[in-house]
Amino acid sequence: MLSAGNIGVRNCVMSVIALWLLICILGTSPAFAQYYAWPESCSRKGGPDCQKLAKQNAKGPVLSVLEYGAKGDGKTDDSQAFLKAWTAACKDGTTIVIPQGSSFLVAPTNFTGPCSSKITLQITGEVLAPPDPSVWGELSTATWLLFSSVDSFTILGGGTIDGQGQSWWSKSCKRNRKNTCTKAPTALTLENCNDAVVQDLNFRNAQQMHLHFNFCNRVTASGITITAPGTSPNTDGIHVSNSTSVVIESCTIGTGDDCVSLSSGTSGLQIKNVTCGPGHGLSIGSLGKAGANDHVSDVLVDGATLVGTKNGLRIKTWQGGQGSVTNIQYQNVKMSNVDHPILINQYYCDSQIPCLNQTSAVKVSDVSYKNIQGTSSIAVAVEFACSDTVPCTGITLDNVDIQHGTSTRTKSFCESAKGTAVGTVTPTSCLQS
Numbered sequence: 001m002l003s004a005g006n007i008g009v010r011n012c013v014m015s016v017i018a019l020w021l022l023i024c025i026l027g028t029s030p031a032f033a034q035y036y037a038w039p040e041s042c043s044r045k046g047g048p049d050c051q052k053l054a055k056q057n058a059k060g061p062v063l064s065v066l067e068y069g070a071k072g073d074g075k076t077d078d079s080q081a082f083l084k085a086w087t088a089a090c091k092d093g094t095t096i097v098i099p100q101g102s103s104f105l106v107a108p109t110n111f112t113g114p115c116s117s118k119i120t121l122q123i124t125g126e127v128l129a130p131p132d133p134s135v136w137g138e139l140s141t142a143t144w145l146l147f148s149s150v151d152s153f154t155i156l157g158g159g160t161i162d163g164q165g166q167s168w169w170s171k172s173c174k175r176n177r178k179n180t181c182t183k184a185p186t187a188l189t190l191e192n193c194n195d196a197v198v199q200d201l202n203f204r205n206a207q208q209m210h211l212h213f214n215f216c217n218r219v220t221a222s223g224i225t226i227t228a229p230g231t232s233p234n235t236d237g238i239h240v241s242n243s244t245s246v247v248i249e250s251c252t253i254g255t256g257d258d259c260v261s262l263s264s265g266t267s268g269l270q271i272k273n274v275t276c277g278p279g280h281g282l283s284i285g286s287l288g289k290a291g292a293n294d295h296v297s298d299v300l301v302d303g304a305t306l307v308g309t310k311n312g313l314r315i316k317t318w319q320g321g322q323g324s325v326t327n328i329q330y331q332n333v334k335m336s337n338v339d340h341p342i343l344i345n346q347y348y349c350d351s352q353i354p355c356l357n358q359t360s361a362v363k364v365s366d367v368s369y370k371n372i373q374g375t376s377s378i379a380v381a382v383e384f385a386c387s388d389t390v391p392c393t394g395i396t397l398d399n400v401d402i403q404h405g406t407s408t409r410t411k412s413f414c415e416s417a418k419g420t421a422v423g424t425v426t427p428t429s430c431l432q433s
């Protein structure tokens with residue numbers, strides 16, 4: 001049962017559909033189409049049209065970063081031009097175009113609202129990060145492009161956001177234990193936003209995470225492609241924290257870390273038609289680190305394909321945490337050659353110092369796995385390693401069939417895991433009733 005969260009998301013999706021229908025109907029009227037350069041049609045017609053529109057409408061409903069002095073040669077720092085364009089668009093509530101055929105080098109920048117009304121960022125070209133980490137200087141290394149306190153904000157256009165993260169990766173303590181562990185930037189962060197849409201965009205080689213929603217409500221991310229090498233450290237695809245009513249749909253993500261990761265304060269999230277690999281799969285957590293009181297609830301994963309990932313469907317919590325993970329539904333998931341297809345790990349310890357067992361734990365309850373098929377690369381395909389003091393409860397396995405890639409039979413592992421198996425379940429369930 002997804003209850004209130006689900007209904008909220010559904011209403012949100014329905015109003016978005018209604019709005020687009022209205023726009024489509026109005027958009028077919030020539031006078032209307034002429035006046036309002038709809039970002040959708042501009043993106044479909046391709047770059048030159050967008051640039052022409054941008055020129056025609058320098059002070060109109062669409063403005064181009066070129067009008068604000070951006071060079072787009074991939075070498076000149078275009079941050080100030082981007083900020084000027086942002087200030088103008090934010091004041092009037094218009095569309096900013098980042099035109100096709102050009103690469104814009106943009107330093108770490110904060111784009112801040114609130115804006116007067118709806119604002120759209122149409123990226124048809126390429127946005128490049130400075131490859132040299134020293135450019136961050138005294139600035140926080142948590143973010144590269146940060147959009148905060150903007151409501152009704154849309155980013156689209158089919159272009160690319162490239163973090164050029166290679167130098168950050170070689171500095172990572174995950175690569176070399178002698179390096180000090182520091183935070184590398186998230187490529188694109190949306191913070192404190194209501195009604196955000198990120199669609200039809202490509203992300204490449206982020207310094208750390210690619211796309212992060214933090215403290216956002218009613219968010220849709222769709223048609224997003226994210227690529228980074230499987231060996232790049234901590235390069236999560238999409239990360240969601242402190243957010244409600246989030247839909248992630250029709251995305252293809254292959255990176256060196258989680259495909260989609262959900263952390264504390266997230267409820268009412270749907271993931272549909274997502275393809276992952278390489279990487280660490282679909283993750284909830286880690287939660288409860290250093291005694292944190294973390295909550296994640298009402299998550300539906302419906303339709304996912306995981307290929308060659310380290311984990312499939314994973315929930316991870318640290319010993320000694322508090323809070324809850326509840327009402328998580330995984331259904332219609334296909335896996336191929338996944339190391340740990342189904343995993344709840346309450347002994348998560350991503351630390352150079354071993355973690356001791358403790359009595360408190362994040363409570364995991366009501367997690368269902370339905371129609372999950374595929375292959376695992378190791379024998380233990382289903383693993384529920386739950387806290388001895390706070391057991392996992394209400395786990396359901398329904399029509400699960402995971403075979404070993406080779407002839408070995410797959411196995412289940414249970415520690416303090418309670419629930420039921422329904423229908424055909426391979427490997428045989430070890431849940432306690």
Ligand SMILES: *[C@@H]1O[C@H](CO)[C@@H](O)[C@H](O)[C@H]1NC(C)=O
Binds near residue numbers: 140
């Ligand atoms: C952006 O804002 C954050 C605080 O929210 C700050 O730490 C960071 O240094 C700012 N970055 C820039 C480029 O101003």
Ligand SMILES: *[C@@H]1O[C@H](CO)[C@@H](O)[C@H](O)[C@H]1NC(C)=O
Binds near residue numbers: 214241242264265
């Ligand atoms: C989410 O909110 C909690 C509580 O306010 C905070 O401790 C945590 O740092 C937030 N997460 C992020 C990624 O900002």
Ligand SMILES: *[C@@H]1O[C@H](CO)[C@@H](O)[C@H](O)[C@H]1NC(C)=O
Binds near residue numbers: 223249250251252273
């Ligand atoms: C599923 O997502 C892919 C992109 O990852 C897209 O090409 C395809 O059209 C989507 N399928 C459906 C049914 O939405």
Ligand SMILES: *[C@@H]1O[C@H](CO)[C@@H](O)[C@H](O)[C@H]1NC(C)=O
Binds near residue numbers: 415
């Ligand atoms: C923690 O508890 C688990 C489950 O009872 C046990 O397998 C593991 O050995 C314990 N670890 C330590 C460090 O005591």
